[in-house]
Amino acid sequence: MVPLRFLDSGETMLVVEFGSTIDVMLNERVLALDAALAGAALPGVIETTPTFRSLAVHYEPLVLDRARLVDHILELERLAEVTERPARTWTFPCCYTLPHGEDLAEVAARLALTPERLVELHTGRALRVHMYGFSPGFAYLGGLAPELAASRRAHPRAPHPSDAVMIAGGMSAVAPLPMPTGWWVIGRTPEKVFAPVRDPAFLVAVGDDIRFEAIDAGTFEALAARVAAGEVVARVEAKR
Amino acid sequence: MTPMLAVLSAGPGVTVQDAGRRGWSRWGVTGCGAMDPAAFHLANRALGNEAGAAAIEVATSGLEITVEGGALDVAIVGGDFDIRLDGRRLTATVGLRLEPGGRLAIRAGVSGAWCYLAVAGTIDVPAVLGSRATHIRSGLGGLGGRGLGAGDRLAISGARRVIETVSAIDAGVLEADGGPIRVVLGPQADHFTDDQIAAFLEREWRLSPRSDRMAYALEGPPLGHARGHDIVSDAVAHGAIQVPGSGLPFVLMADRQPTGGYPKIATVIGADLGRMAQIRPGGTVRFRAVTSDEAVAARRTLADRLTRPVRSTPMVRGELSTADLIGRDLVSGVVDAHSDDGR
Numbered sequence: 001m002v003p004l005r006f007l008d009s010g011e012t013m014l015v016v017e018f019g020s021t022i023d024v025m026l027n028e029r030v031l032a033l034d035a036a037l038a039g040a041a042l043p044g045v046i047e048t049t050p051t052f053r054s055l056a057v058h059y060e061p062l063v064l065d066r067a068r069l070v071d072h073i074l075e076l077e078r079l080a081e082v083t084e085r086p087a088r089t090w091t092f093p094c095c096y097t098l099p100h101g102e103d104l105a106e107v108a109a110r111l112a113l114t115p116e117r118l119v120e121l122h123t124g125r126a127l128r129v130h131m132y133g134f135s136p137g138f139a140y141l142g143g144l145a146p147e148l149a150a151s152r153r154a155h156p157r158a159p160h161p162s163d164a165v166m167i168a169g170g171m172s173a174v175a176p177l178p179m180p181t182g183w184w185v186i187g188r189t190p191e192k193v194f195a196p197v198r199d200p201a202f203l204v205a206v207g208d209d210i211r212f213e214a215i216d217a218g219t220f221e222a223l224a225a226r227v228a229a230g231e232v233v234a235r236v237e238a239k240r
Numbered sequence: 241m242t243p244m245l246a247v248l249s250a251g252p253g254v255t256v257q258d259a260g261r262r263g264w265s266r267w268g269v270t271g272c273g274a275m276d277p278a279a280f281h282l283a284n285r286a287l288g289n290e291a292g293a294a295a296i297e298v299a300t301s302g303l304e305i306t307v308e309g310g311a312l313d314v315a316i317v318g319g320d321f322d323i324r325l326d327g328r329r330l331t332a333t334v335g336l337r338l339e340p341g342g343r344l345a346i347r348a349g350v351s352g353a354w355c356y357l358a359v360a361g362t363i364d365v366p367a368v369l370g371s372r373a374t375h376i377r378s379g380l381g382g383l384g385g386r387g388l389g390a391g392d393r394l395a396i397s398g399a400r401r402v403i404e405t406v407s408a409i410d411a412g413v414l415e416a417d418g419g420p421i422r423v424v425l426g427p428q429a430d431h432f433t434d435d436q437i438a439a440f441l442e443r444e445w446r447l448s449p450r451s452d453r454m455a456y457a458l459e460g461p462p463l464g465h466a467r468g469h470d471i472v473s474d475a476v477a478h479g480a481i482q483v484p485g486s487g488l489p490f491v492l493m494a495d496r497q498p499t500g501g502y503p504k505i506a507t508v509i510g511a512d513l514g515r516m517a518q519i520r521p522g523g524t525v526r527f528r529a530v531t532s533d534e535a536v537a538a539r540r541t542l543a544d545r546l547t548r549p550v551r552s553t554p555m556v557r558g559e560l561s562t563a564d565l566i567g568r569d570l571v572s573g574v575v576d577a578h579s580d581d582g583r
Binding site for chain 1: 262263264265266267268269270368369377378379380423424426427428471472473474475476477478479480497498499500504507508509510532535536539540543
C-alpha cells in the first residue's frame with residue numbers, strides 16, 4: 001500500500017491523503033480511518049471530511065497538538081484494516097422521462113445510445129456514494145457503466161430542479177438543491193436525499209450504494225406527494 | 241416584553257451569522273459563520289453573550305434598524321464603519337441601548353468590509369443543522385436562508401440590560417499590524433514551482449469586485465502551475481488559496497464549498513482570517529509564509545487576547561470622553577453614566 005501523506009491546510013486542517021486517484025479501495029481506506037477516528041473521539045477533533053482519496057481532519061490546535069494527531073492517526077490506521085463496515089444499498093425511484101429527464105435525449109445522442117439503453121445502463125448497476133461536496137447532499141456516485149462516460153458541458157446549463165439525477169465525467173450524481181450545472185440531467189428522484197428538518201437530514205452515507213429504479217411520471221407524482229408528507233420512499237437493505 | 245429588531249433598510253449580503261455550521265461538511269454542507277471570527281467574538285463578549293451566539297453581519301452595503309416592544313442593548317464591532325444613533329455619529333466599535341423608535345444606521349466608513357451587530361439576548365431564528373448561520377446559496381439558516389431586507393423583524397428572546405450608557409468598546413485586540421497576511425504553504429504547494437511560489441509571496445495582489453463571502457478573488461499577473469490545474473476534489477479549509485486554470489488565486493472564505501478540485505498553494509492562518517476578510521474590493525494584499533508552529537503561536541496569542549475582559553469607555557455627546565475616564569468592563573455592570581459633566 002502507498003504510505004499516507006499528511007498535508008497541512010493552515011493550522012486547523014490536516015489532510016490524510018491515501019492516493020491521488022478515484023478508486024474504491026482508496027475510498028474504503030478513507031472510510032475505515034474515518035470510522036476509527038470517530039470511534040477514538042479525540043478531544044480537539046472538530047469534524048472530518050471524507051473525500052474520494054483523502055480524509056480531512058478539522059481540529060483545534062490549541063487543544064490537540066498536530067504531532068499527537070498524526071501519531072493517533074498512524075496508530076489508528078495500523079489497526080483500522082479495510083474491514084467490512086455496515087454499508088447499505090438503497091433503491092431510489094427515478095423518473096427518466098420528460099418533464100424530468102431534461103437532457104436525456106441530448107446526452108444519449110452524444111453517447112450514441114438510445115434513451116432506453118441509457119436508462120438500462122444507469123439502472124443496471126449499484127452506484128457507490130464516494131463523497132459529498134459542492135452543495136448539501138450533492139452525492140458523487142462512482143461505478144457508472146463506461147458507456148455513460150459523457151464529458152461535462154462546455155458551459156453550465158440553467159439551474160436544474162431539486163433532486164436531479166445527473167451524469168458527467170464518468171460519474172453520476174444526485175443533486176438535491178437547484179443549481180446551474182455542467183452535468184447532464186437525465187432524471188429526477190421523488191426522494192429527498194437531503195431534507196434539513198427531517199431526522200436524519202441526510203439518508204445515504206458515504207460508502208453506501210444507490211441503485212436507481214425507473215418509474216413513470218405518474219408514479220413520480222404519487223411518490224413525491226408521499227415524500228412531501230414526510231415519508232421515505234427509497235428502500236434500503238444491508239449491502240452484500 | 242420581547243423586543244423586536246425591525247429592519248428599516250439593508251443592503252445585499254447582510255445576514256445572521258454565528259460561529260458556523262460544524263459537523264456537516266461530510267454531507268456537502270458549507271461551514272458559513274462570521275467572516276471576521278475575532279470581531280464577531282468580541283462583539284458577543286462585550287455583551288456577556290455566550291461564545292458563538294448569533295449576531296447580524298453587516299456588509300458595506302449597510303443596515304438601518306429600529307426596535308419595537310422594548311429597548312435592546314447591542315454592541316457593534318468590526319471594520320471602521322459609520323455608526324449613527326438617531327443621526328448622532330458614534331465611534332465604530334460601540335455598545336449602546338436602542339430605545340423603541342430609535343434609529344441605528346450602520347454604513348460603510350473609512351475601511352473594513354464587515355462589522356457585527358450583537359444583541360444582548362438571542363436572535364430568535366431556528367437553528368438549522370445545529371446553527372443559525374445563513375448560507376444564501378443553499379437557502380439554509382438565518383432568516384429563511386436569505387439576507388435581511390427592509391420590513392424584516394427578528395424577535396430577541398431573553399433580552400438583557402447590560403449597557404448603562406453609549407460606550408466605545410476597546411477593540412485594540414483586533415488592531416491590524418499592517419503587515420502581510422500570514423499563510424502556511426500547502427496543501428498542494430507541490431503543484432507549483434519554487435519561482436511561482438516566490439512570485440505568489442512577492443506580488444501585491446488586488447482584491448477583485450467579484451469577491452464575496454464565498455471567495456476573495458485576487459487580481460495580478462497570473463501564476464503558472466507545475467503539474468496542471470486539476471486535482472481530484474478534496475476538502476477545503478477556511479482561508480485556503482486555490483489557483484484555478486486562470487492562474488489567478490481565490491482565497492476561500494466562510495461560504496466556500498466544503499470540497500474543491502483546484503490546487504491550493506497556501507492557506508491563510510486562523511489569526512489573520514479577520515484581517516483578510518476586512519480588505520475591501522479594490523484593496524491590496526501581500527502574503528508572508530510562516531510555519532505551522534508560528535501559525536499555532538499566533539492563534540494562541542489572539543485567543544489569549546480575546547479572553548481578556550472587554551474594556552469600554554463612556555462617550556459624551558458623541559465624542560470620546562477624556563482619557564482620565566478609566567476603561568471599564570462593560571459586562572460587570574459597574575459602568576457609571578459619565579455624561580453630565582458638560583465637557
